[in-house]
Amino acid sequence: MLTERQLLILQVIVDDFITTAQPVGSRSISKKETITFSSATVRNEMADLEESGFIEKTHSSSGRIPSEKGYRFYVDHLLSPLRLSNREISTIREAFADKMMEFERVVQKSAGILSDLTNYTSIILGPEVFETKLKQLQIVPLNDQSAIAILVTNTGHVEHRAFNVPVEIASTDLEKMVNILNSRLHGVPLIQLHEKLYSEIGDLLKSHTDQYEGAFRYLQAALVEEQPTKLYIGGKTNILMQPEFRDLDKVRSLYATIEKESEMADLLRSDDEGIHVRIGQENPYDAMQNCSLITASYRLGTDQIGTIALLGPTRMEYNRMFSLMNVLSKHMTSTFRGWY
Amino acid sequence: MLTERQLLILQVIVDDFITTAQPVGSRSISKKETITFSSATVRNEMADLEESGFIEKTHSSSGRIPSEKGYRFYVDHLLSPLRLSNREISTIREAFADKMMEFERVVQKSAGILSDLTNYTSIILGPEVFETKLKQLQIVPLNDQSAIAILVTNTGHVEHRAFNVPVEIASTDLEKMVNILNSRLHGVPLIQLHEKLYSEIGDLLKSHTDQYEGAFRYLQAALVEEQPTKLYIGGKTNILMQPEFRDLDKVRSLYATIEKESEMADLLRSDDEGIHVRIGQENPYDAMQNCSLITASYRLGTDQIGTIALLGPTRMEYNRMFSLMNVLSKHMTSTFRGWY
DNA sequence: ATTTAGCACTCAGACAAACCGAGTGCTAAC
DNA sequence: GTTAGCACTCGGTTTGTCTGAGTGCTAAAT
Known part of the structure; x- marks a missing residue:
């Protein structure tokens, strides 16, 4: 239903907006070397893309930004796998190099790595205690x-x-x-x-x-101590770095939301295996309307599954995050393997 | 060296500024019922107070705000002891009602109480491990x-x-x-x-x-695990509520400062018994120039001394904080008494 | 039938002028 | 010594203008 060219344009818009956080105009699109046609053509295509709801304007004469539907499409169909940088790879490798023997330590460290490497906020849910004896x-x-x-x-x-x-x-x-x-x-x-x-x-x-x-x-x-599944949050203050959170009220309400441990735990827990993204409105809480939540699972032993998550603005570097979380969850799982 | 009247005016200015966060003008001072003289007189006195460095203007025709010297004088000489509200008293009492047996739990809870009750950020330094056997x-x-x-x-x-x-x-x-x-x-x-x-x-x-x-x-x-003295921070995000931290850059640098655990620990540790305040420049770190740090000690057993601290803008409710920390440190000490 | 050039139009953001009001310092009268 | 009065200052808000980046549409070019 979308033409080849529209896909291309959508991709450019999302990629561009993710890095600049600025609405993308037809002229700047047409100047990309992958784009072989004029800005007028781009404008026509963009009008169509907007009509189908993949992009939107911030005001009548502005450039376009991806809509949530646009992000969703991008994540589902346009994501180009990304090789992690050497820095990222070595950071992770080093962190897991010294043999950690305690679950808490591994999780804490992972949360730290994740938030440091991404400048987003990491949330890690400890594994369910079902099988803990x-x-x-x-x-x-x-x-x-x-x-x-x-x-x-x-x-x-x-x-x-x-x-x-x-x-x-x-x-x-x-x-x-x-x-x-x-x-x-x-x-x-x-x-x-x-x-x-x-x-x-x-x-x-x-x-x-x-x-x-x-x-x-x-x-x-x-x-008989109730032992709630623990939530580890890393880089909480990274939220402040995101331009979409210039507004302190938004920050405050977001903090209020993620600090509700049990509810956040439920939110993360409900996900099954693999990497998942919840974009904007797909998140249940109001304060997370402008956010995306990427979740991935890791395993401790055979039955126990925990979740690592990354919270950032909808304008997230999805492809990098996917690779990163993928690698990290594998590292965690393999560290835990053979322990239990 | 300050006249009775100047003391009164200084007191009014500080009190007023602490609650409103707005520069205080001569007119609004003269309207207070404790003030029996006109705004013109107030202006004259304020000129003197400014000359002696206790208050300052934010711009040439603004009202006055307390200078750091002013705060210092206020804290040292003008502080009126404040009865805590019933709510505060009962909150603390309830928290300490159920018999807590673990140090960590007590400290965590105390940090929580303190930040909740004050809307500032609480920092608690665990006691030194000198005598822990x-x-x-x-x-x-x-x-x-x-x-x-x-x-x-x-x-x-x-x-x-x-x-x-x-x-x-x-x-x-x-x-x-x-x-x-x-x-x-x-x-x-x-x-x-x-x-x-x-x-x-x-x-x-x-x-x-x-x-x-x-x-x-x-x-x-x-x-042989190095066991650094633990720092418990409560209400970190309360900082965002303070109008003086509207500027995100300031918030960020303040966070960066208080997150340096070992340095913060040194900062708190250096204090001896009793309640102390460090106002603005008296704090060693740049990011804390606009902040005051109130510290009070508590005892665990006979030798071990830990510190509870409260970090807020220089415009802090000093008298309430003093009472609060006083009560809390006593509760902590008496909870710990007889444990060791 | 597409594509593109051209043009009129829109609107946020930056900038400047004008205004307002809360405040000051100073002087002269009380 | 105190106070009323007045000229002055200056931040904040409002209003108006301009600019530039963007759009949609139309008509010409391919």
Whole structure:
């Protein structure tokens, strides 16, 4: 439905606007060396492109900018794969060179790289905890009133929580209790911990010694910590560099939106595998109307999938971002492979 | 050297400017009910105040704004103690109501409260680790290639680090090693851990079994983690709400400054006990020329002192901030008391 | 039947002049 | 010593003009 020439023009407009952030006029298009026809012809074609909704004017005599439909078409059909620059490649390679062993560290670093390399804001969603299982539970008494419960999962995640110990409980009792718990809870998925504690173990412990009950209640409070999937945000202030966010009010409302952790998590989570883009209105939140969100998934182990995302203005360097996120998610996945 | 009347006028100017952010004119001053004399008199006095450097004009026919010297004088001599509002008091009280047992949690929450209540940016420096001692070291093997070293301090701080385990080391050996380490390192201040590991323990372990050496090296890498004093920043985006930061360039350079963790840490650390203010030029960094930094200390245990700070424009609500930080630092200190 | 040159038209942005009003300093009267 | 009055200053806003980059349309050229 679009002619060869219109495709070409659309491509030029989007490419140009992405780099300059200025409306693109017919004259500047006709001067490109890929364009062999005059500005008048371009104008005619642009009128058609506008009629079909791929581009629009900012005012009656302005050049054209891509509409959201235009961006969508560009992303779906006109994207030219881009080789990453040496700088980009080496930055990533170096970052992953030293053997990182902790999930958090890898994710933090990845978020940092991504935002530094792109000048956009990176958001990384930790993998779902579905399959995370308890590896070991430990209790370290601090003094006679308090102790720390430490919980290690099979993915190497460490969670800890201080709690009060009622004075009447001897530390040897506590130790016994931990031993029992460990034998019973080893391998239990974290999300079932709560329920397991209530049902089986509660009874079990009670039958062992009545005396444990008090301690158990305390311990329970320490263990049953809701553990929301973590969101890592990098380069939040990069938003300020984008000319489309000259308006402080927009910045503020965007910040307000991305700071709602649980909602952002839902937003990212809903995506399935591969790289996806949500352009402007395709995003559910008002504050993100002028934004695009590129998401890509990475895997930790076999089942767990997390998401890395990049938030920027709709006028984003889509092709570079695609390559970058592709490479990064692969690096992350391969770093995680063989850990779990 | 300043007359009673000049003090009064200065006070009015600062108070007014702090709330409105607009230069204050003689007419609006003379209309205040505390002012019994005419605007012409005010003008005369203001000319004197300007000559002595306490106030200044933004242009030849503008009202006056406080100079830094003016702010300094105001803070030192004119500050009227302010009762906190019920809302503020209850917010703080509620936050500290549920018994928090972990240092991080308390600090995070405090930073949140502070920035929410003030609309400025809060910066909290964790206490120095001078006296933090190793309570217990534990190792949790994840699989046959890796394990997690967990380090618990007497303050309840938990540090963990995954590391590779050479295949040739049996987990029982590892266990033995940990036992030895625990008996030797218990109570050792964290900052000496490095040195201790090198000197005594290295030899000790080696003499025990040569085989340990490899594992020891790996473990060492895991344990000797530089542990920079942590900086917690809250309400970073509040800066955007201040009219003096309409200029994005200023915001950017300020962000760049406060994001340099180690330098900010030094800046906060240098302060001794009590509440202090650094106004404008008194701050070492260019980007903070228009800012004031209020710092207050809190104590964790007896020796450890940390700092809570509030960063805002020089036009800050000093009296409210003073009260707020005072209350908060007391809450923090008393929460920590009896923990360690 | 396309393509292009030419031309009238539009509009944002830059610039200047005019105006307004909130403020000042100064002087003279109280 | 205080105050009323007045001339003056200057930032901010409004208004008007101009310019240049852009458009759409028409008619000529290919």
